[in-house]
Amino acid sequence: MTTSPADLVAVPAAALELGAAFAAAGHELHLVGGPVRDALMQRASTDLDFTTDAHPERIADLVAPLASATWDTGIEFGTLGARVGGLACEITTFRADAYDRRSRNPTVVWGTSLVDDLRRRDFTMNAMALSVTGERTFTDPFGGFADLARGVLRTPSAPEESFADDPLRMLRAARFVSTLGVTIDPDVVRAMTAMAPELGRITAERVLAELTKLLLGEYPRAGLEALVETGLADVVLPELPALRMASDEHGQHKDVYAHTLQVLDQAIDLETDGPDVVLRWAALLHDIGKPATRAFAPGGRVTFHHHEMEGAKLARRRLRALRASKDLIDDVSTLVKLHLRFYGYRDAGWTDSAVRRYVVDAGPLLPRLHKLVRSDCTTRNKRKAAALSSAYDTLEQRIADLREQEELDAIRPDLDGNAIMQILGIPPGPLVGRAYAHLLALRMEHGPLGHDRAVSELTQWYEQQR
Template sequence: MTDSPQDLHMREADDEAARRLDLARCRAATMFAALPAEVHELGEMFEADGHELALVGGPVRDAVLGRSSADLDFTTSARPEQTEAILRRWNDGGALWDMGREFGTLGAVRSGVKVEVTTYRTESYDPTSRKPEVAFGDTLVGDLSRRDFTVNAMAVRLPSLELVDPFDGLTDLARRLLRTPVAPEQSFSDDPLRMMRAARFVSQLGFAIEPATAAAAAALAERIAIVASERVRDELVKLLLGDHPRAGLVQLVDLGLADHVLPELPAMRLELDEHHRHKDVYEHSLTVLEQAIDLESPAGSGGPVESPDLVLRLAALLHDIGKPATRRFEPGGVVTFRFHETVGAKMAAKRLRALTFDKDTIKQVARLIELHLRFHGYADTGWTDSAVRRYVTDAGPLLERLHRLTRADVTTRNRRKARALAAAYDDLEARIAELAEAEEIGRIRPDLDGNEIMALLDIPPGREVGEAYRHLLELRMEHGPLGPERAEQELRAWWESRQADAG
């Protein structure tokens, strides 16, 4: 009897998972053996004092994936005071930090090897709060059971290097699957932030969420509202800076989490009119995000927008959030979104403030959104040198990001139109480069500074100096460099005209 195509596909999938599992075991053994000598010695010291010590969580997961990890997190049967005594011997009385002592965590460093050691814990949660009541536990398996996902619930005992995997996290790693060690309903109810972490790991690791785990997250999504905004922000940032942010964002929306933490994102799923006269704004925004990421400079290259760039990614994701509020159906079935860039900039700033982003990030993202349509019309009307100068000056230090956002915002399937827009922007960038070389356009200033203005007009510091400065800046934008002599003439003519009007 021959196998059906479906049976063959399932068998091939199982074979591939088994191959990845064997590879993961071999890779993990190699990575664990290569741990720094200081780590092996630390394990021997805990063992000599009658305590268990195990490398745990992310470092173990990363080792299985063949990734190095800067973090070395350990868990132990020792109580904090016992851990402290061992760490002081281990690093010969060097630096030790204990800010996490109430949670059983102490840290130390020796020869550049930084470790954090936490006593086995058990936790119980108040349903109205994300903060656990911490109690010390007695077993490694009990400690692992409280972790977020099985792929993070593995440990390596030291100094024996025995892998401890009570919840089959190794298999889930091979299958690229996120599953909770305990019932997902209990896990997410205890700590709702774990639902955000699931979406974050989808972005960072390229994993999928196991169906029962996803269903529990969708059912409990509203509990994310009890989590502090800064914790939500941190998870969102990690998601956006991951390798697969689109997939992570789709999970946030599909699970209903975005309704509570970033409601503007699902709101972009506008109902298309029957003639499809406008794009799906949600899908368009996700595509723009991907295209903007593709335009980042390689990580470590020192390029102008080095990957991963949070400001660019936020601006790309949110550049059209003003469209739902500005959509209008005009006569003849035309759909418009007038001034959505201005509305969107304000909406983005409000949302980012609610998520407790820093002021600089908020300002930069809002400004990019406000400017993202400025380029449109360049190919049709052509810009004067003055308009090019204004474009550069208005963008300021955001110019390189604006270049990338504007290019990424082209998602048309019309290849001829896409090529024309790309060519037009190539031309604009070439003109910027030419003017920059001739005029130092990135540092445009009036031909006279404030001190020179005050001396020529014989006026003290005040509002009039600022007005004179802005007048000269406008002339500089319009005509390029004037030179000191002409600038003085223009300044005196402006001042005489002003005085005459005042008289």
């Protein structure tokens, strides 16, 4: 007996419940897109997508008795959302849209055919449908099941037509390389390469969402390579391809681009609680200051002095352009700025004061900074790699030892602002801030001063200000 793809899809009870309601009303209802693809790949899916011949107002009537909640944020595109049996379900009327090809917003037109609806979808493996009304009919007019089995990404229509309708699909192709482990069909690659400038039509928020999903995928390196090789990165993340052919200061890597991808791989290997978007963005951007700071020293040696400072500035600029959150911008740029500081410790050792500053400047990012610094070692020289690892082990141990002696995670002066004003007899104002900064610097340099010494240092400083 031949197994049908329909037999490989475990249909959730919520889908069957909805299917029965639509069938009783004389309508089609098909599970479609990602949930079908994921089921065939034996991947979990918490959201369900459906398509139907029913129009939005009819969908609302049929879903209401079954849903614990509904939402209509996509109603202008024929989509009604509902929570059924604990699952988020989105049900969309068959579409036969037309695009103006100046934006990615379609002129919404209701369709009458399931096949026509599937034809307008991004990739063949997302253009499969399974009926949940009565007989479980599997519809695959564009060979999505075979493409899924081969692990190849193709478009239902000509890729040039698909990407002209919605250029964001090109970024999704790279994202699926990362999240699904597929390869892109050569015709699709050619279309992406030729049409990369069309990404300029896409909003920054949409671009960031796709890049972040790509970075959080299982194979982000492959997804990033697809972006660079097709020229998409030149449009949305130009700092990455700019790293190619920029030899690094150690002379051990063919280019900084290859080094960056290796650092990303190594940072991912150090993750302990699942994908870390901050760490991955920091690993990707940590060396983007190198092209702007490259210089050639005597003897052919290449230097990148202060590339971490330039990189922090560029990381902040790029993430702002992508409309990233303030927290992500601050965290990533801080990690980029600090990732090279350890090399001063390795070369000359640090005082306790310098160790304290390292901890304080990193703040809650310190665990990520540890991972980023360790990942940044990509030398093939085993002896050198071992020495770097040992030096960082020593630094981490010193941090642990100081943490036992002091409250490193909450370093502050021995006297707060209220105490400063009371001791000096001064009102609130800039002078209090300067006094606080002076005591903090002493605390960083010498460790806890104790109350009496802090008062003495404060009064001596105040006398010098008068």
